[in-house]
Amino acid sequence: MSFGFHFPGEAFPVLPGHSRAVGGRGMAKGRRQRGRGSGTGERAQLQRNEEVRCSNHDATHKLILSPNGKLSEHWAKGSANCPKTRLVQEMGSQNIVQIACGDQHAMALCRGGELFTWGQNTHGQLGVGSQTTLTPKPQLVERLKGIPLAQIAAGGAHSTTVSLSGAVYSWGKNSFGQLGLGDTKEKGESKKGIKITAGVHQSFVRCKENKNSYLNGIATLEDKEVDAWISNSKCRESIKKNIILIFSSEACINGSFLDKRDKHFKTSKEVSGIDMSEVKRFYEKISKNRTAYQEVQKEIRNLLPSLSPSPISPENFRVYLILPFLLQEKDGDSFLSLILLAQAILKLHPEGLQTLECLWSNLETSFFKELVNLYQSVSQQVLFEFFLSLITTGPGRLFNLDPAETGPLQILQMLYQVNSRTGFRVHESNFHIPQVREIINLCSWFNIATVLWKLSKYPCIFDRENKILVHRTECSFLSRTSPVSAANFATN
Template sequence: MLCYWGAQIREGLGLEQQDKVKHGNCGIRSMCPKTKVQDMSAGRSFVGFVRDGKVSVLRLRSEEDNHDGKLKHLQLKNDRIRLIVCGGDGAVLLAYGGNVLIMDKSTVCRPLKGLDNRQVIQIACGDHHSMALTHDGHVFVWGDNSHGQLGLEKDHPGSPSAQHVKSLSGVPLAQISAGGDHSFGLSLSGVVFGWGKNSAGQLGLGDTTDRHVPTVVKSLNQKKTVSISCGGEHTATLSKGGTVFTFGSGVSGQLGHKSFRDEHHPRVVAELWGSEVSQVTCGRHHTLVSVASSKRIYSFGCWMQGKLGNCKMIKKSVPFPVDLSTQCNHEYTIEKLIAGENHSFALSFKVLGNKSAKSKPNPIREVLTLNDRMIDRWVSDRDSWAAIKKEIKKVFSSTACLNGSFLKASRDEHDFELAEKAFSKLLENEKVTSKVVEVVQQMLQSLNPNPFGEESLRLYILLPELIRRLQKQQRTELTEALASKILELKPAVRKVLEKYWSKLPDDCLKSLVKLFRKPSAEMIGQVSRGEMNQDTHHLENFMQILQMIYQVCCSANRDFTNRDFIIHEINDLLDTLQATMEDLDGFDYYETDLKNYYIGIIKILFKFPFAADTESKWRMFRYLRDEWIQRSQDRFILNDDVSTLSINRESVLTDTLEYLRQGTHSFSNELKVVFVGENGIDMRGLSAEFFSLLFQSLLKWEKKVLEVHESSLVWFNPDGMQDDSDFYYLGVICGMALYNHHHINLDFPLALYKKLLQLSPTLNDLEELSPVEARSLKSLLEEDEDEVLEMLSLDFMVKGQELIPNGNQILVTKSNRWNYVDLYVDTVFNKSVKNQFEHFSRGFFKGCPLDFWKMFHPEELKQLLQGSPKYEWKELQQCASYENCSASEELIKNFWTVFFEFTEENKRKLLTFLYGTDRVPEGGFSQRSMKISQLNCPDPEDRLPVAQTCFGRLILPKYSDINTLRDKLMHAISFCEVFGRG
């Protein structure tokens, strides 16, 4: 059944004899044409009908011509038409094969140029422009562009042939719509894009500025929009739950907001709230909606010529029911509403039982998407190979098709389980797989580095699911191409991709890590085996992607550990470098191509601290430092005077500061220390002892640059009474210790190392430094009773400092306590010592002139400088070796018996005696050699043990009994500062 109302029109529309037309209330007419109408449309000049694939048009009355024309049948040769859309002066026709025809005002039809045989699935027509959506997800436009309604950038002229809207490439569209001089697109996920004329706010962007390119209507985000209709200068959208939003011109009440003003933002039509609207369509100055459950139609807007169908010759600014006949309400279901300039139509079909006699005449078709059924058809060879290849190319060469594939019912994320099953099935057919890989490679090359809209990035989520299941060669090639394209994305776009990654399920995110970690490991393994000596830009690309994922995991607090990212093959590479350097011993190996190649790879890896374990990073740091030293020596004549420090034990701090202030020291060279009056040669033992003594002196320094907290940790003194240079030279000394691979005898909190690495300390860091203070703050955060907080009477002050302006007048409450705690922690670690840390940091960079230490995590950097906090004494015994004796001899057994009898303090004294420092190296005692040598001499009881600190060698005279050994060893570690040290 076809119902129509509005301006006078030929009785029966030429579809049926006049006496077969029924007249209802309010000028509503209805009829049942002999030949069923499949589709119809009404514009300003024509009404068009599609019946059995053929098109008829009826010319409407105009100011120049006061007579309706006869129903005219268009001669279209062999084309069978599926859809018709009437616009301002003509119409656009869509054939079943996907061809598009244009009908001008004289009803002459011609094929549209510029589509290159693309299959069109949707068409839309405005006053002076038209749109088409193709099966592979591209939008084409043609016509006038006076207001940017073609979306082809500003100042782009109109075009009689189809032009590609490239900015929408990759966005899987569900619908297109054209109004008077504005256009809309709706994505599968419900994202709304508008462009063109905006004089009345019909784009819903909050202003009246025209847009020349598609622009996201952000206020409709999360509204789950399912359809859009454009009127002359207003727009209506329908959400999934049946809610209608309107915006734009309201001068005729066509927005339904009980007013006649324009709306620049989408606004709910309140009168329809809860009605679960199923259709909405806009005419030039009026709007129609349909409610399927009640089979009712509502109208609002311009009343002229009866186009509202409610007998009220006034403007209606709220929805009002259209007075349809009882027969129409109960026997028919409304399938399509059509609103023209001065006419309204309702196309209905009979209900048989619970179903319509005819399905929706022309359901909105969406872009082609990859699905399990399609893949099943490919791998089973049900179609010809030529047809399969064509379909594979269409799907996998279109970013829009891929972005719209495997979406969940909500359409806001992928169904990875479904995608996993489909891709696994696809790999069962090698021929199909090869073709897919070929097409994907070509598609990746053409990707836009600045795609439009978030949905255009979904293929970066979907493709890894396919790639990771491929064979090694295919997988590596596509992974390389994908990595390159991700890194080409603009920074803002990459941030959106990272947001997508942060929402992935854990198993998918871990698979993504493996996808890029595996080829990285393979490449590093090839290098370590000597199988690869070429450009390594792919390795760096993989590592950059892994770094992006690592940062996502850290920011999103995902349940990932560093182990998930570590590449163990880095150890093999370091072993190969070490072996290469040993083979080249005696040659100028610092200039060899092979060595430089390995060092170059290490320089790449150092930028990505997540990829190596602590031991590997420490080895990398040593190699890079040694190369730095060698390069420095090659650039300048080596002069021991600029790197050798002569120090008196009694005045180690004063002498060191005096020496550093001279500004002659070469920090790039390895430090050598000479103790005045002693003959020892520094082979690391003397410099280790120097730093141990120096940091002990710093703690006793009368200038008190450091203060010891309740936790026994040290922090900068915030009182500001010290000179800036004091903190600068403290930083220089700490930097020198790191650069020269020595420990500092200062127990800084982890917060210091976070700040050096430009990370922010937290409340947990404050708890490490000042446990009581931090526990009070934690109790404050855990308190639920407002009365208790009021009793505390805390304000935004800390130790006399305002945390915020007028902080002494602002009380801490339940709502602002988190801000208070954050500001408190910031004050302790940042504001109160801002000047002190800045000078310390500047000095640290001076003392350690290369920044490779930035590869370490804060915990690792702390351990490297301060040593391990764990003293595994059994490990020291297990790692010991022997000279001129064995572990089974009486002297050695007695030594270990005495050692394990020692208190913790005396054991650490022995370490200082043996190594010059009591700090345990990173990795434990296994990283430091200990050799016990038995001294056979005629008078052993008259000799003390001797330590050669440079070699970690303890020389024990062959004492006759355990008591003598105990006494001599205790004396040596307690009183011998110079004697016997080498």
């Protein structure tokens, strides 16, 4: 399948103007010319202990990736920019797993899932916006943050990546349709990709046909590694380092727990691509080792404030499904993390919230019920602490309800609405919170309007008796209140 300006011909080694495939079935994008069999440079993605030469006309620049994941660059012909091979200092702390070069730009994929680009940006080929035409130092491609990338490739003035679930993302120059996406930049087209390369005016995606392994890629959870975390108490520093690597990265989490039946290649707003039973199995394993589990909790808690409010791919949303099931411990750390997760969810833009609700609605009933129970438990704890503070500090507390405290209640109400749209798979009693009655009784003679106004935003927490109590309390309040106050209460 080809896209863009296309001449009859054959696929040749990756040289200026064309691309190549290595086995399997392929999809090409861009310009092809018959008999194009020579050129000045490569733009294939290469792995460790390899070098890749940028394809500028004098072929002076090349990147070198060492076996230990360190990146160096070299300018030939006595260039004043870099006459000798030098370590790319800006990437010194990163463990690089893949590199790629275009005409005047370069890409580097890190073990932790980050993608960095640098060089010329006249056509937006760096993926960092078009405000600047040159970026000499590696910059993080924020738009792809959280997407678990499998491979990267650089064309002449465009860039292409493919995720672990086969979604292809292209950006940069598109004069020959080499992006395969019309005029759209930085937006993916889902394909079952497992191998990509790129030419000056062309991109090539090899489609998945068999059980071929991916190239060296980002870190994801492996059973053997998890077993080592649990059983090996002598390598604590190494275990801690691996836990930090995976659970400090949204991309690494999103790339773990993928459905082994290849359903993750169908990831969409309706299909998460996650094997939730694997998530649960990991939690059951890791929670047996208190030290390792606390490290996981710590990294999750540190990660949550950095989650993007505007994800660009359904793959970004996996983290919102995975993390609650890793925070099931009845302790303060999990309690705080679930509150932070609720805040992150509520920061999502409306379209993102709709996608997440759709993914919730497609969870198996048992997992959806567990999710409801988690947020019901957190909401119950929030209201219990709220009740205790009312007793301690008095009615003034009602006017200072922290937004963090209402987050879990808002998520619980959202889950209730999803549940109602899907035929009440989970019984309503799972949403009820008994503490509501104590709060209403305590406040029935002062500031009751404020109490009811705040709590009535989350009707799912009231059982039948508490709904009747609320109604009676409202009637009592209105009967002894001036018409103006009553009108204000009704407006609220």
